[in-house]
Amino acid sequence: MLVATDLVKRYGTIQALDGFSLNVAAGEIVGLVGHNGAGKSTFVEIVSYLIRPDGGHVTIDGRPPSATRGEVGVAPQHIALYPSATVREHLELYGRLAGLRRAALREAVEDMSTMLRLGGIMDRRAGKLSGGQQRRTQAASALVHRPALLLLDEPTAGADLETRQAMLDVVKQRAGEGAAVVYTTHYLPELTELQATIAVARGGRVIARGTCEELLKDLPGEVRVTLADREEVSVSTSEPTVTLIDLLRRIDRPISAVDVRNPSLDDLYRSLAVHDAP
Amino acid sequence: MLLDSAPRDSTRPAGAPARTSRLLDAAYRIGALARHNATLRLRDPGQMISYIVMPMVLMLVLKPLYVRAVDGGAAQVATGLMVMFSVFAISLVGNSILSERTWRTWDRLRVSRAPAPELLVGKTLPLFVVMVVQQTVLLVYGCLAIGLPVPPNPVYVLLAIMVWAFALLAIGALLATVVRSHGELSVISDVGALTLSSLGGALVPLSIMPEWAQLAAHVSPGYWALSMMQAAVRGDAAGAVPSALVLLAIGLVAGAFAARRLARGWGRGGPM
Numbered sequence: 001m002l003v004a005t006d007l008v009k010r011y012g013t014i015q016a017l018d019g020f021s022l023n024v025a026a027g028e029i030v031g032l033v034g035h036n037g038a039g040k041s042t043f044v045e046i047v048s049y050l051i052r053p054d055g056g057h058v059t060i061d062g063r064p065p066s067a068t069r070g071e072v073g074v075a076p077q078h079i080a081l082y083p084s085a086t087v088r089e090h091l092e093l094y095g096r097l098a099g100l101r102r103a104a105l106r107e108a109v110e111d112m113s114t115m116l117r118l119g120g121i122m123d124r125r126a127g128k129l130s131g132g133q134q135r136r137t138q139a140a141s142a143l144v145h146r147p148a149l150l151l152l153d154e155p156t157a158g159a160d161l162e163t164r165q166a167m168l169d170v171v172k173q174r175a176g177e178g179a180a181v182v183y184t185t186h187y188l189p190e191l192t193e194l195q196a197t198i199a200v201a202r203g204g205r206v207i208a209r210g211t212c213e214e215l216l217k218d219l220p221g222e223v224r225v226t227l228a229d230r231e232e233v234s235v236s237t238s239e240p241t242v243t244l245i246d247l248l249r250r251i252d253r254p255i256s257a258v259d260v261r262n263p264s265l266d267d268l269y270r271s272l273a274v275h276d277a278p
Numbered sequence: 279m280l281l282d283s284a285p286r287d288s289t290r291p292a293g294a295p296a297r298t299s300r301l302l303d304a305a306y307r308i309g310a311l312a313r314h315n316a317t318l319r320l321r322d323p324g325q326m327i328s329y330i331v332m333p334m335v336l337m338l339v340l341k342p343l344y345v346r347a348v349d350g351g352a353a354q355v356a357t358g359l360m361v362m363f364s365v366f367a368i369s370l371v372g373n374s375i376l377s378e379r380t381w382r383t384w385d386r387l388r389v390s391r392a393p394a395p396e397l398l399v400g401k402t403l404p405l406f407v408v409m410v411v412q413q414t415v416l417l418v419y420g421c422l423a424i425g426l427p428v429p430p431n432p433v434y435v436l437l438a439i440m441v442w443a444f445a446l447l448a449i450g451a452l453l454a455t456v457v458r459s460h461g462e463l464s465v466i467s468d469v470g471a472l473t474l475s476s477l478g479g480a481l482v483p484l485s486i487m488p489e490w491a492q493l494a495a496h497v498s499p500g501y502w503a504l505s506m507m508q509a510a511v512r513g514d515a516a517g518a519v520p521s522a523l524v525l526l527a528i529g530l531v532a533g534a535f536a537a538r539r540l541a542r543g544w545g546r547g548g549p550m
């Protein structure tokens with residue numbers, strides 16, 4: 001669905017993208033991760049035809065981004081809403097711009113309102129919403145026309161639990177229906193829940209690509225069990241839950257606390273830096 | 279390239295020729311944008327109202343002075359203040375366009391199916407209407423309350439208003455794409471509006487200004503607007519045409535520059 005090859009983008013002396021390549025298949029969710037400044041948003045902007053690359057090329061469903069304008073669902077990293085327009089007005093505007101009319105428009109708006117849990121706030125102005133509600137409104141207005149390629153740039157940044165869950169649900173549903181999804185985030189658990197494949201960006205290119213299992217396999221998580229007599233058992237493991245269950249089964253003394261630390265994206269970045277080293 | 283189960287548009291007449299249906303689609307998108315922008319404008323009516331009420335009050339207060347000072351004083355005070363406050367409306371245009379950048383919403387429109395020309399028309403159409411309404415209301419008020427002679431041919435006046443509104447719209451759009459902030463925009467548009475429109479003879483009749491000022495007036499769009507408007511009000515089409523051409527030229531140049539900047543998503547940090 002999305003094929004990007006060797007993208008290059010410079011801003012003066014800053015090399016925002018430096019040979020960035022990424023393929024996304026229909027129905028696939030790619031978790032695009034990486035430190036700030038890695039080039040994730042620049043990639044999203046090129047695919048959505050907001051900026052032109054200095055090199056490399058992109059096709060979406062076999063066509064260049066110039067030809068797929070309006071067919072991609074883009075939720076930018078920063079909130080971009082009209083403060084004095086209501087949630088409903090946002091959905092209707094973007095729905096109409098995508099060509100939806102009358103019953104089809106009403107249906108699509110209702111659909112988004114349900115899926116992103118906007119029911120109670122449809123007639124509130126965007127400027128008066130909480131951060132999470134604004135995130136959901138923004139995602140809803142990007143998805144209202146049911147695009148087959150979704151570019152969601154940190155859709156859960158600063159979001160509350162409800163927003164995060166709604167976002168994950170809608171992304172899973174759309175991917176299930178065949179949409180290709182690029183999902184940028186700083187939270188690893190979201191990607192495991194989405195069963196996303198992962199692309200790690202650094203310095204303007206993708207330096208690692210694979211499934212969660214492949215990339216997270218050897219990452220150190222940690223399980224710590226504190227016994228009633230204050231003795232501690234701590235195990236470094238890539239599968240903390242399995243290890244914890246195992247430990248609990250084997251320890252036959254009273255336990256006062258357990259602490260599980262799953263591997264994080266930072267662990268992943270660190271492990272990649274180690275692998276990179278000559 | 280939408281998902282299969284996408285709600286399809288079933289209202290388009292079957293068998294309409296592709297060209298017609300493309301035009302209808304474009305009109306539909308422009309309509310959606312214009313409606314959206316009109317809604318936003320109406321929710322923030324303060325500036326609009328004050329640019330209509332202030333000149334009304336000023337016309338009333340200043341009329342005796344003008345009538346005593348120059349021949350046709352009533353016409354001068356009505357058209358002069360109408361032109362001056364229509365120039366102030368530039369900030370309305372500018373703010374409304376600049377907001378699309380500060381809210382980051384312009385980029386979201388740019389990724390929609392509507393190409394740049396549609397975005398421009400959908401954005402500016404409601405602003406154009408606002409300016410035409412403002413000027414029309416002020417002239418009608420001038421006739422009813424100030425003693426502006428009723429124009430023998432209202433069509434000329436309406437055409438003049440549309441030409442002037444177009445030039446103002448283009449200048450406002452241009453300003454919006456070169457300033458860095460709303461603050462900067464309001465300084466430039468307020469100071470600029472006051473200077474240019476008074477230099478153009480909107481406040482003090484040119485005939486009683488010093489000779490150098492009468493010459494300098496020619497650089498001000500306000501001068502051309504005023505002379506076009508006064509000719510149109512007199513029913514003097516031939517007298518209005520040259521000024522109208524100057525204003526159209528100004529509008530086209532400013533508009534082309536602004537349109538280029540807007541289509542490229544101006545102000546994203548790169549060079550102009």
Ligand SMILES: Nc1ncnc2c1ncn2[C@@H]1O[C@H](COP(=O)(O)OP(=O)(O)O)[C@@H](O)[C@H]1O
Pocket residue numbers: 011014015016034035036037038039040041042043546547548
């Ligand atoms: N408009 C711009 N002007 C100058 N530099 C930019 C611009 N946009 C992005 N950059 C730079 O490009 C690099 C990549 O940025 P970005 O794509 O936003 O990274 P990410 O989204 O991964 O945090 C950063 O160093 C950033 O400062």
Ligand SMILES: [Mg+2]
Pocket residue numbers: 037040041042077153
């Ligand atoms: Mg980013």
